[in-house]
Amino acid sequence: LGTRRKESGDGRVTIRDVARASGVSVGTVSRALNGYPDVSEATRERIARFAREMDYTPAAAARTLVLERSHVIGAVLETGEGHPDLQHPFFHGVLVGLQERIGAAGYDLLLFASAGSGFGPDSYLRRCHHHSTDGVVLMGEPDPAEVERLMRSRIPCVGVDLVLDGGNASQVISDNVAGAAMAVAHLAELGHRRVATITGLLETRPARDRLTGYRQELQRRGLPYRDDYVVYGDYYPDSGTEAIASLLALEEPPTAVFCASDLMALGVLRGAAAAGVSVPEQLSVIGFDDIMVATHSDPPLTTLRQDKHGLGVATAEALLERIEGAEDATPARTLPVELIARGTCAPAAEPDR
Amino acid sequence: LGTRRKESGDGRVTIRDVARASGVSVGTVSRALNGYPDVSEATRERIARFAREMDYTPAAAARTLVLERSHVIGAVLETGEGHPDLQHPFFHGVLVGLQERIGAAGYDLLLFASAGSGFGPDSYLRRCHHHSTDGVVLMGEPDPAEVERLMRSRIPCVGVDLVLDGGNASQVISDNVAGAAMAVAHLAELGHRRVATITGLLETRPARDRLTGYRQELQRRGLPYRDDYVVYGDYYPDSGTEAIASLLALEEPPTAVFCASDLMALGVLRGAAAAGVSVPEQLSVIGFDDIMVATHSDPPLTTLRQDKHGLGVATAEALLERIEGAEDATPARTLPVELIARGTCAPAAEPDR
DNA sequence: CTGTTAGCGCTTTCAG
DNA sequence: CTGAAAGCGCTAACAG
Numbered sequence: 001l002g003t004r005r006k007e008s009g010d011g012r013v014t015i016r017d018v019a020r021a022s023g024v025s026v027g028t029v030s031r032a033l034n035g036y037p038d039v040s041e042a043t044r045e046r047i048a049r050f051a052r053e054m055d056y057t058p059a060a061a062a063r064t065l066v067l068e069r070s071h072v073i074g075a076v077l078e079t080g081e082g083h084p085d086l087q088h089p090f091f092h093g094v095l096v097g098l099q100e101r102i103g104a105a106g107y108d109l110l111l112f113a114s115a116g117s118g119f120g121p122d123s124y125l126r127r128c129h130h131h132s133t134d135g136v137v138l139m140g141e142p143d144p145a146e147v148e149r150l151m152r153s154r155i156p157c158v159g160v161d162l163v164l165d166g167g168n169a170s171q172v173i174s175d176n177v178a179g180a181a182m183a184v185a186h187l188a189e190l191g192h193r194r195v196a197t198i199t200g201l202l203e204t205r206p207a208r209d210r211l212t213g214y215r216q217e218l219q220r221r222g223l224p225y226r227d228d229y230v231v232y233g234d235y236y237p238d239s240g241t242e243a244i245a246s247l248l249a250l251e252e253p254p255t256a257v258f259c260a261s262d263l264m265a266l267g268v269l270r271g272a273a274a275a276g277v278s279v280p281e282q283l284s285v286i287g288f289d290d291i292m293v294a295t296h297s298d299p300p301l302t303t304l305r306q307d308k309h310g311l312g313v314a315t316a317e318a319l320l321e322r323i324e325g326a327e328d329a330t331p332a333r334t335l336p337v338e339l340i341a342r343g344t345c346a347p348a349a350e351p352d353r
Numbered sequence: 354l355g356t357r358r359k360e361s362g363d364g365r366v367t368i369r370d371v372a373r374a375s376g377v378s379v380g381t382v383s384r385a386l387n388g389y390p391d392v393s394e395a396t397r398e399r400i401a402r403f404a405r406e407m408d409y410t411p412a413a414a415a416r417t418l419v420l421e422r423s424h425v426i427g428a429v430l431e432t433g434e435g436h437p438d439l440q441h442p443f444f445h446g447v448l449v450g451l452q453e454r455i456g457a458a459g460y461d462l463l464l465f466a467s468a469g470s471g472f473g474p475d476s477y478l479r480r481c482h483h484h485s486t487d488g489v490v491l492m493g494e495p496d497p498a499e500v501e502r503l504m505r506s507r508i509p510c511v512g513v514d515l516v517l518d519g520g521n522a523s524q525v526i527s528d529n530v531a532g533a534a535m536a537v538a539h540l541a542e543l544g545h546r547r548v549a550t551i552t553g554l555l556e557t558r559p560a561r562d563r564l565t566g567y568r569q570e571l572q573r574r575g576l577p578y579r580d581d582y583v584v585y586g587d588y589y590p591d592s593g594t595e596a597i598a599s600l601l602a603l604e605e606p607p608t609a610v611f612c613a614s615d616l617m618a619l620g621v622l623r624g625a626a627a628a629g630v631s632v633p634e635q636l637s638v639i640g641f642d643d644i645m646v647a648t649h650s651d652p653p654l655t656t657l658r659q660d661k662h663g664l665g666v667a668t669a670e671a672l673l674e675r676i677e678g679a680e681d682a683t684p685a686r687t688l689p690v691e692l693i694a695r696g697t698c699a700p701a702a703e704p705d706r
Numbered sequence: 707c708t709g710t711t712a713g714c715g716c717t718t719t720c721a722g
Numbered sequence: 723c724t725g726a727a728a729g730c731g732c733t734a735a736c737a738g
């Protein structure tokens with residue numbers, strides 16, 4: 001008896017197979033393999049050996065079902081209208097760090113596309129429940145209503161460059177205001193007094209913070225703040241190109257621009273070239289992120305480096321902390337950014353005019 | 354009786370709750386919700402209504418357990434030594450398309466880091482079994498031994514830009530040899546006779562194909578092929594910079610270079626600038642991929658566009674086909690590439706010398 | 707058309 | 723120290 005079901009070719013090897021092979025009950029196998037103390041060393045080893053030889057792999061589904069823990073964490077990358085965020089290099093760096101760190105803790109990453117996509121507008125929350133996700137990380141610009149729903153649930157969340165207010169949520173974020181301030185300071189020290197900024201999407205926390213930092217440092221140094229020196233972008237190259245065109249058309253154009261992303265800075269470089277103004281001689285440019293290609297523009301981009309990998313790792317740790325049930329979880333972590341001076345900034349041509 | 358377990362606060366709503374609420378058995382709920390024909394419209398609707406109101410979400414784990422189908426597909430992005438492939442822009446485009454298409458079919462994506470990473474060198478195969486993945490897609494440069502193991506299993510696989518020989522595997526790939534040929538043709542038509550190439554990692558199928566295309570077209574046009582015009586790169590920018598330096602140092606340097614990736618082409622642009630040779634006047638450059646930043650280099654990069662999104666979609670479809678059990682699954686799909694002429698190519702300065 | 711039942715692979719009391 | 727048995731949420735025969 002019992003030989004009926006499993007011997008047929010297809011079969012995955014289950015705990016029962018291991019039990020049968022090692023001549024013990026499934027309960028014992030389970031205990032042995034999960035390191036319970038109440039198993040004799042002898043049996044434990046025998047079981048372990050058989051498990052290895054048979055290449056036994058516990059079925060996650062079964063374990064999830066009984067444990068109510070899946071060891072899967074969901075990653076939500078909301079694709080902003082027309083701009084799949086998955087496309088933005090910044091996120092990849094973060095993903096790598098996240099992946100590494102949770103992988104080391106025995107978790108895997110389930111990638112959620114935008115809620116609207118795919119079959120039916122299933123909310124993230126539903127999808128998390130469906131997969132019994134142990135936690136979620138949110139990146140990009142998720143739908144506020146979705147986020148709200150998630151916050152009301154008891155699923156641990158962490159937002160990357162996102163403000164999350166629920167009790168079960170943490171956030172990790174770069175020090176955007178300090179970064180922006182460093183940019184302005186750098187420019188000011190080069191003698192620039194007319195420094196403009198191209199913002200990111202202002203619905204977005206980092207964009208607002210970067211703008212704040214820009215303003216604060218301007219003020220701290222007694223540099224003039226003008227409304228027409230603030231142009232709104234969307235983080236992507238084209239918006240940079242357009243923005244610089246309008247800035248250059250001003251009666252009194254800026255001598256320096258701080259861009260809220262490298263991609264926009266690249267767009268600026270291009271727009272400047274088109275307009276015949278040379279960087280850095282006639283215009284200093286500074287970006288934000290330090291994506292891979294920043295080194296390879298001409299001239300190479302001066303920028304504020306975000307520790308993308310570190311953000312990913314911090315995200316993982318914030319999440320694990322919550323999952324492991326720390327009630328005193330650190331609600332927010334801020335990572336420093338670093339100014340990388342390359343070739344797009346030069347002393348102001350006319351210190352005074 | 355029965356009220357005991359579920360009423361307590363925490364509870365997810367299960368099929369049993371829905372059954373109780375709508376006054377039917379769980380079996381009926383299951384059939385109703387899964388669209389079996391043998392349920393009266395009346396009950397089906399009542400059940401559906403309750404399910405919606407209670408925000409019932411079936412537990413994937415339970416369903417996976419019984420159906421032996423998880424509706425999860427695994428994505429393996431092997432991080433080449435020192436170069437996390439997740440970092441290469443090319444893969445993101447593919448991921449987006451893949452994600453979209455399988456999402457539409459009701460599948461989700463599980464992201465596997467490199468086998469080595471994380472806790473223990475668990476093979477991909479084990480991880481797939483563990484999660485009962487319905488299929489796997491392989492990208493980058495996975496460990497051959499791993500691939501071998503996967504091939505021996507019965508899990509449907511598809512490789513992106515990868516040759517997979519198992520019976521349960523398909524592959525989708527850009528027409529790399531045609532693309533390379535188009536590059537050379539373009540250059541030849543501009544009058545270049547001394548055209549070099551910088552290859553990708555030759556362990557990699559696309560790199561070899563691109564080299565082949567380069568050679569073939571050279572030959573077809575009666576242009577000279579010289580060993581010293583072939584420099585080996587690794588797809589990333591720095592290798593391009595180094596390669597162009599050595600090429601420029603040749604006694605008879607090339608007047609044009611075909612690079613097996615945009616990233617390397619960017620590196621070439623930089624190296625050329627450093628060496629004081631102007632692009633495209635003194636050197637024509639052509640890339641491969643058409644990544645986002647290709648438009649924003651100076652000059653903007655002439656390149657061969659790969660349909661990254663299309664590759665992702667095709668990958669998804671190849672996989673779904675296999676999963677749905679088509680024995681006559683198309684083993685390979687090839688997508689065309691397209692020449693995008695931008696600013697890095699110009700007529701050869703000296704048609705003869 | 708619907709209820710009942712067995713069982714997916716695993717963990718965890720509870721007895722021995 | 724180990725076996726037996728119940729049950730996680732769900733689907734799929736099988737009766738009625």
